Amino acid sequence: MFKKWYLWSVLCFSALQIFCSQNEYNTDFYEALGAETLKEFAVKSGLDSGEDVKRLYPYIKNAKVILEIGAGYGRAASFIEKGMSEFATLYLCENVPSFVKELETVFSDPIFVLNKDFRELDEKAFLKEKPDLILWMWSGLFDFAYEEQEEAFKTLKKLLAPHGHLVVDLPCHSSVTNSTHVVNSSIEGEEINIRNGDIVYIGFFLSLERMKKLIEKAGFKLDKIETYKPPNTDRERAQYFLVIENE
Numbered sequence: 001m002f003k004k005w006y007l008w009s010v011l012c013f014s015a016l017q018i019f020c021s022q023n024e025y026n027t028d029f030y031e032a033l034g035a036e037t038l039k040e041f042a043v044k045s046g047l048d049s050g051e052d053v054k055r056l057y058p059y060i061k062n063a064k065v066i067l068e069i070g071a072g073y074g075r076a077a078s079f080i081e082k083g084m085s086e087f088a089t090l091y092l093c094e095n096v097p098s099f100v101k102e103l104e105t106v107f108s109d110p111i112f113v114l115n116k117d118f119r120e121l122d123e124k125a126f127l128k129e130k131p132d133l134i135l136w137m138w139s140g141l142f143d144f145a146y147e148e149q150e151e152a153f154k155t156l157k158k159l160l161a162p163h164g165h166l167v168v169d170l171p172c173h174s175s176v177t178n179s180t181h182v183v184n185s186s187i188e189g190e191e192i193n194i195r196n197g198d199i200v201y202i203g204f205f206l207s208l209e210r211m212k213k214l215i216e217k218a219g220f221k222l223d224k225i226e227t228y229k230p231p232n233t234d235r236e237r238a239q240y241f242l243v244i245e246n247e
């Protein structure tokens with residue numbers, strides 16, 4: 001019985017990999033993984049501390065409209081909520097059904113859940129103004145294959161208000177510092193595999209060079225890169241601060 005179930009699940013995931021886009025395949029991985037296991041990953045990477053978000057409080061405090069891309073079960077959102085102005089609005093975009101359900105249970109006005117693939121978002125998703133701060137935390141960019149990353153950046157450029165900031169948080173690639181650690185993973189060249197039982201997440205690491213190309217192609221300018229280590233880990237992470245070119 002177990003053997004049959006095992007073969008069936010391996011077959012289903014192999015088929016998914018063939019027929020889905022990389023991003024769809026990875027969001028199916030998150031659905032199968034569930035919030036509880038993702039919470040364990042957060043502890044292992046030191047991100048349960050919210051250090052990644054707390055570092056951004058000067059930006060969060062001054063923002064009028066904040067958009068978080070791929071909000072998951074709400075880890076980062078719970079820290080953003082603590083740092084945002086009482087007049088600000090926070091939008092949480094997520095498309096994994098079980099995470100969306102959890103977000104809708106926990107958060108309410110002025111925090112709104114957008115149950116969508118963020119690439120389908122346009123200005124109509126927001127009540128009044130476009131976001132002046134977009135946060136893409138905890139390596140969310142890796143959920144996209146290289147070809148998809150370009151499209152994703154272009155969408156974010158359209159969504160961001162003039163003079164706004166986009167912050168992208170990723171583990172450090174060796175081209176930024178010497179460390180390339182990702183929790184529970186194996187790294188083959190620039191591809192990261194995270195195994196959860198029979199299910200494998202496939203993510204795409206970006207060298208500084210590749211990241212700079214993406215940024216430029218989408219019409220962003222790299223304002224600065226800051227590196228940090230979340231508490232109780234030896235894993236260095238990088239935060240890329242992007243602004244719209246020529247504004």
Ligand SMILES: C[S@@+](CC[C@H](N)C(=O)[O-])C[C@H]1O[C@@H](n2cnc3c(N)ncnc32)[C@H](O)[C@@H]1O
Nearest residue numbers: 030070071072075076094095096117118137138
């Ligand atoms: C590593 S988790 C990060 C969760 C959260 N941002 C945090 O920092 O705790 C990445 C999240 O992005 C979501 N995601 C991936 N692709 C997405 C897409 N195209 N549209 C919306 N959400 C997406 C995944 O479902 C997952 O919940």
